[in-house]
Amino acid sequence: MNIERLLSTNGLIKQAPTTDVILSRADKVSPNPIKLFYGETYDDKGHTIDSLKYYLFVSNLATSLQETGRLSEATILVADTATCRNVGPENQNYYMVLGEERANFVRKVNEVYRTGLHVVKMSEYINSPDFLNERDKTIEQCKANPELMEAVKRTVPESKVDVEHEKGFLYSFDEIATIINLDIKVGPPREDLYDNVARTIAQNVNKKQVMSLFLTPSFPIGMNWSYFFANEGIEDHGITAYKAGSKRLQKNRIIIERSNPDYIKELINNSFISPNRALPNPVLDIGIISEMAKNRLENNEAPVTLADDFYEGRISEKKLKEKVGTEVETYILSKF
């Protein structure tokens, strides 16, 4: 798999470091592997196809680096402890179990698609002396620097600042301390807020800085144009990829192990699609994930060109919807 082509996949990559920058980081950390990372929380509504997009991409990136002769280590973090910080004490055990289920899901993805992802749960390291030491240093640095502390506050939605303030912004510090020693962190665009703080801290102590790689946002399916028009800003942020219940839209998400393929086909048929590249295209997004899954299953290293095929008129809206409806069932839903 050619790294250059992977990083220039239209409709998949929102923002990425250049190939040269990535390869040079890999060379710099050698003989250690370059650390690739994607972390997520979860809810109780199931595992989304949008999470699978990240798993497959991180795995593809690791493979493409290995093919250049560099060592890489691809990790998926299931942030169970972080998830539990946001649920009441009465639900903590339940959510820890859900965390194990999410980790098992990633392991199942490894089996189905041979993705070779290393699965880690936050609870496995959060109380380790090394991590606690890293987090304490992070907190210390931020508290000593008002600008950094402001940046930490910005990682929290405005409505939750007071609550997080009372909790000492531990959710944010856990996240920052987790990513500070990574090489490449893959995630949705809004995570730039954490990444920036981590980079500033690393810069202050002359350490290598984590690089951010953002994939395209995720969108609900089965929604018509009016939903997207009325939700200003959705083009940039989408909905939370890894939480099926994000904005209570679980009925408009593809939930692996749960969604009925016929129902999904109907949603796809009713989905908004625009020939304008700048607008959300939930069907294309699902199509790209399905093609990545197909390529993995067939051991095919061909680039995913679905976005170009659609926007350059080689595939019509009708054909795209048909193709995506079939492929999502064949290469994803039927495998779980």
Added chain:
Amino acid sequence: MKLISCQNSNMKEQNQQSTITEIVERDYKEKLDKRKKEISYYQEKTEELGLKSTKRFTEYHPDPSKSMLTGVTFAHRDLESVVESMANRQPWAVISGLNPSGPLHFGHKQIFEEVLWMQKQGAEVFIPVTNDESYLVGKVKSLSESRKTAYEKVIPSIIAMGFSPEKTHIFVNSDYPDLYNLAIDISKHLTLNKVYKVFGFGENEEGENPGTIFYRGGVQLAQILLPQYEEFGGKKPSIVPVGIDQYPYILLARDAALKKGFVPPAATFVKFEEGLDGKGKMSASRPNSAIFLTDDLENVKRKIKSAYTGGSPSATFQKEHGGVPEICPIYQLRAYHFTNNNELKEQCSTGNILCGECKKQAVEEVSEYITEHQTKLSIAKTKINDYLLKKPIKSILTE
């Protein structure tokens, strides 16, 4: 002596030439300044009133109206409240009234085509013909005069534009007195102070008559909120396409809607269509500024031929520098109603079409439209009853 005389003649010619050049350049500069003012006027208004551009809507809607695509409908307030009903074919309404002080002209046509587009998107259309306002503000001499114009010239033209009788409700205010009960009902939720503040009454030295104040603070709002009364299916999203000068009504209507437990009406804002005389918006009060849908073809030709344009007095200069389409009433007439506006704009601003040719094409386009429209008028006149709103409004009179 002869030599001196020859020199004088050359100087005179040179002076004449330089005067013409100065005039041409000054004219061009004035037109560019006018364009700048025109563009900034709508941008400033959008910002000042906290409105949103309609660009996002045209990107998302699968088949936006010509008015939105050409930027004639340039801004909106709370269009978000309507789109779900629009997309899912749930009930919503559009309200667009007009003053029957004269026949419909192309400025009206532009707005009613937008309303017609909304009807095709599923809206129930309400058209108040405000003959009471025409009388109160002195546009006509009597209520009966504006009433007559409403039935003879205005309503048939609206019908001839292709509105569906099942989804269109036209009423002449003075013939639909139930509206005044609604006006009483709504005016109870406003204060005179607020109405004064919004409309700036009192600035006129002669003052306003009480009827005008009641009209603005009651009747106008009743027209806007009418579709949300029980008789018309109750509370629902609605929209009012208006000129930017009508914004105060929208504010008051939104306020009154909240107090009545209705959905605050949304609004789209439409640019004024420039009058053919270049002296402001197309208006029935300046007959040569407007082409009426009832004009005969000779009049159409005369008005267009003598119209102000965004071109230059010098064809050579215009070929070199291009015209200024944004302020040209002929460009607006053609682009808003007939041709592909981007192509015409390009042709005009690059000097590839001159005003004479453009006017000739405009005469053809307008004449063709008017001829067709006028053939529909006689049938439309026989169908007025199918469109008139007659439903009595009892809900506010019973417990």
